[in-house]
Amino acid sequence: MTVVVTGGAGFIGGALVRRLLDMGCRVAAIDDLSGGKAASLPHHPQLTLHRLCIGADSAPQVQAIIQTADLVYHLASPIGVNLAHSARFDVVESILGSGTAVVAACRKYRVPLVITSSSEVYGQGLPRPIREADPVALDISPRWGYAAAKLALEHLAAGLYHEQGVPTWLVRPFNIAGPRQRPETGLVVASFTAAAAAGQPLHIHGDGSQVRSFLHVEDGVDALTTIAFNPTLTGRPVNMGSETPTSILELAEMVRRVRGLDVPILKTPLEDVFDGGFTHAQIRIPDITLLKSATGWQPKRSLEEAVRDGFEEIEAGTKPTLRAGGTRL
């Protein structure tokens, strides 16, 4: 089987590529290396890495790569709340441009498609586990540009299934964590482990009472490979995440504890984050009943394991060092 993975040199994409190779697939990874690293992928006779920025300009090359595929995973995307706040135009343009190019190629050659949307589409969240059918409420604040573009991509992909008849799966990952996640994205587990390993303070937005759940990237890859070709999950959003709630303060304390690193925890009042322009989401936990009941999948690894694996990778010297406030676009 030949599988295309866009964003294949990234954090989740790289783990997915390695798993697909282990499963005996031939893999074509497409990545512009704006965030991902070619060196994070193995040298493997069944793997080809195409260095390409997916968008309107590269649509013919994208079509040529997808033409002969049996399945496409579209993961390429700018990522991170920092970027959503600081580069809304580029983020929205990139998600819509790359998504449109990939969906058009899958439509033309009738290739099944899995896309990664995001839990960001749930906006400020709910005080209980969020179901796929819960209403999506996004306003025009900069943070929700990423979410709105992901939602538009979901609609495009849903139309690809319901109107064009191409099998399509719309995955909404919640926070994913583990080795090879880039701290410069601002994603909290990677930022905390990189900072702690460098002896730097852990920066928390607000008082740290905000609650998230974190899925180990290998559990995420289990889910992504299980979802594809499941006929009961086509054409509708599916939550992918952990149900175990953790406050950001608890996470910071866990990161210090697992390696005995006594770095300070610094709290910035919410009104001072992004010069007062920060949009806060207090609780975001998924209801994953749909994915579990349709596939039998469930998370097997703990957050502490993801933190340990992240530290191990830093200690092995394979991880880039922390760059304060770095962006990728």
Ligand SMILES: NC(=O)c1ccc[n+]([C@@H]2O[C@H](COP(=O)([O-])OP(=O)(O)OC[C@H]3O[C@@H](n4cnc5c(N)ncnc54)[C@H](O)[C@@H]3O)[C@@H](O)[C@H]2O)c1
């Ligand atoms: N990591 C999470 O917690 C999380 C949560 C929700 C959703 N997601 C989604 O999962 C997917 C993968 O996220 P990740 O954490 O691996 O991010 P990542 O930044 O590590 O990987 C994304 C990859 O896409 C590449 N890329 C970006 N734009 C591109 C373009 N136009 N053409 C070609 N390559 C391009 C980057 O170079 C990078 O390697 C994304 O779609 C993201 O929105 C991730």
